[in-house]
Amino acid sequence: xxxxxxxxxxxxxxxxxxxxxxxxxxxxxxxxxxxxxxxxxxxxxxxxxxxxxxxxxxxxxxxxxxxxxxxxxxxxxxxxxxxxxxxxxxxxxxxxxxxxxxxxxxxxxxxxxxxxxxx
Numbered sequence: 001x002x003x004x005x006x007x008x009x010x011x012x013x014x015x016x017x018x019x020x021x022x023x024x025x026x027x028x029x030x031x032x033x034x035x036x037x038x039x040x041x042x043x044x045x046x047x048x049x050x051x052x053x054x055x056x057x058x059x060x061x062x063x064x065x066x067x068x069x070x071x072x073x074x075x076x077x078x079x080x081x082x083x084x085x086x087x088x089x090x091x092x093x094x095x096x097x098x099x100x101x102x103x104x105x106x107x108x109x110x111x112x113x114x115x116x117x118x119x
Contacts, residue, residue, distance in 0.1 A: 007051040034063030
């Protein structure tokens, strides 16, 4: 079981992401913006982050930039869930909105496998 942090400002989407990932056997926590997510990452580092890109307070672009700038969090894989893949340039992978559960699970599994096995 992997620890996954879901970051999205829309409660319904966070619920849906949590449900899909938890039903695949993952331990899932969530945050409503990038600033809260950074606190979560430092408190309990996840094995993977799934993040929206467009959020108030701190969006996905800045959130990923801050993860990458910190040596303690730089290697955490990031899956961006976005309607605009151009925003997710620093993410390890992107799933376009609207996503399908099987597509999301496949992208998560791939990133987790790469994280364990190396590039």
